[in-house]
Amino acid sequence: MKFSKYGQQFTQTSAISQLMDDLGDALKSPTPVNMLGGGNPARIDKVNEAYFEVYKSLEKGGIEGGAIESVGNYSNPQGDAKFIEALVAFFNRHYHWNLTTEHIVLTNGSQNAFFYLFNLFGGQFEDEKGNTTTKSILLPLAPEYIGYSDVHIDGKHFIAIKPEIEEVEHEGESGFFKYKIDFDALENLPALKNGEIGAICCSRPTNPTGNVLTDEEMAHLSQLAKQYDVPLIIDNAYGEPFPNIIYPDVNLNWDENTVLCFSLSKIGLPGARTGIIIAAPEVVKTVSAMNAVVNLAPTRFGAAITGPLLNDDSLKQLCDETIQPFYAAKAKLAIEHLKQQLGEYPVFIHKPEGAIFLWVWFKDLPISTTELYELLKQKATLIVPSEHFFPGLDISDYPHAHQCIRMSIAASDETLASGIKVIGEVVRSLYDAQ
Ligand code: PLP
The missing domain is CATH 3.40.640.10 (Type I PLP-dependent aspartate aminotransferase-like (Major domain))
Structure with a gap:
């Protein structure tokens, strides 16, 4: 079939679609994967309970109520x-x-x-x-x-x-x-x-x-x-x-x-x-x-x-009192693990000021973080290499754009610990072999 120029944009396997496939496969994998790659938010019980209560209340009006109304019109x-x-x-x-x-x-x-x-x-x-x-x-x-x-x-x-x-x-x-x-x-x-x-x-x-x-x-x-x-x-x-x-x-x-x-x-x-x-x-x-x-x-x-x-x-209250402290604690924990694993190496973390990620810079890493991504994937640990995050810039001559990773902090504490341990082992060996 012949696709338009615009359509053809979607037929090529871009690096990012490959990456998204890897993330999807990780979720289906029978063996545990340290999933630090995606942008999915964490599931927080207290927050989900609040949504569930509203959900149940929508049912109360029966077929005339809010539940069916929200999807029926x-x-x-x-x-x-x-x-x-x-x-x-x-x-x-x-x-x-x-x-x-x-x-x-x-x-x-x-x-x-x-x-x-x-x-x-x-x-x-x-x-x-x-x-x-x-x-x-x-x-x-x-x-x-x-x-x-x-x-x-x-x-x-x-x-x-x-x-x-x-x-x-x-x-x-x-x-x-x-x-x-x-x-x-x-x-x-x-x-x-x-x-x-x-x-x-x-x-x-x-x-x-x-x-x-x-x-x-x-x-x-x-x-x-x-x-x-x-x-x-x-x-x-x-x-x-x-x-x-x-x-x-x-x-x-x-x-x-x-x-x-x-x-x-x-x-x-x-x-x-x-x-x-x-x-x-x-x-x-x-x-x-x-x-x-x-x-x-x-x-x-x-x-x-x-x-x-x-x-x-109450949404504002949930955000202020539950969601924000949840991610602040995750960022703190992830930083502790990173410092433990790589504190002695030229590794810098972007000051965590918000969102659900840490951005980590492996200064003068002997390989690109796209190559690092492959090494980590072999050890069942997923992150996102930095080169995809520079739309609108020619990064062929910009080393910094090849030396960072994005890691999600929305994962469980155990996954954060085991994922960062793998990152630590691989990155240390790369610096040590220099
Ligand atoms: N903008 C930013 C900065 C994001 O991180 C995301 C999702 O990860 C989006 C926009 C898109 O979010 P959604 O389409 O789910 O509202």
Whole structure:
């Protein structure tokens, strides 16, 4: 069969689809695998109990009740109206953004939102005189989320800026670093000055690194976005108020030039496929129209489960008191194991500021982390090598991009211990053989 140019993009076995297959196989494997590779959130009993209680309460109305209603009727393309009202009230209660229902649209997961947004703000543009320009999405700091790659239908996808790397302490200990935006490089980027950027986008906290851009960095990005008349897209999949897997005391801001994206996945409902966009009404209207074409309507199950928990603020409480401390403890434990295994080696950890991963830098490792990935896979331990996290950058001459790994900390304590032990053994032997 003959596929279009766009279709052919999906027929090639990319490194990332191979990686995703490995992760899938690991879940089915009859022998235990140290699964530190995926992006699945942990299952936290107390959180799941809260969802189950709502689920049971939906049943109470029988066939006329919320359970069947949430799957028995389409919503309109903007998404479940009651849930959107609950979100408006929730955000206005906690953030005073003066939102109306015209500012929120739901999508089938935030991955779906990024497909829409990157094609809305990237690709070919035509001005009033009929002149065309191709615009890219600017990632002010790579490494960035692997899932952004390949969603574009058209045009040059991303332009990204290498990070500044700063050695920092974490809880009084050395051996950590933090990425910062290189604003010199950003402000002098020819594509930005020439009008070839359609939007600026960052995840905060960042997947894969757990970096949290500072309030100053965000204010600077917001000012640049306004200066160049492009939106600032903020991917808040791990940020406050839900799931609130973020540790520094920073602010979350929104204005009509900001497109703020949330997800219900990392609160433990990835299968509900619910993404939330807060944006100016013209963006909301257009994304709603995209929903109508691509999905008819977004799913309603996530709305049914979390709506009541938003209304009485118990979701916020679960995030603050259960989800955030759960991942903070996991990060601490994983760091202890890494320090035990590799404390004597030139191994640095990105300061854990949020999300569900640690980003580990094996400085001057004699092999690439893609090769390391293969060695670890042979020992039933899965991580994700760093080279996939630099969309929009040519990394052929950038050693740092080949020396890091992302490891999930959502695994059980036992898996974290045994996985990091294997990583320690393999990495030590590589450094020792030098
Ligand atoms: N953005 C970031 C930073 C992520 O890590 C993920 C998932 O891992 C997503 C977006 C997509 O999440 P979902 O489509 O499940 O809402």
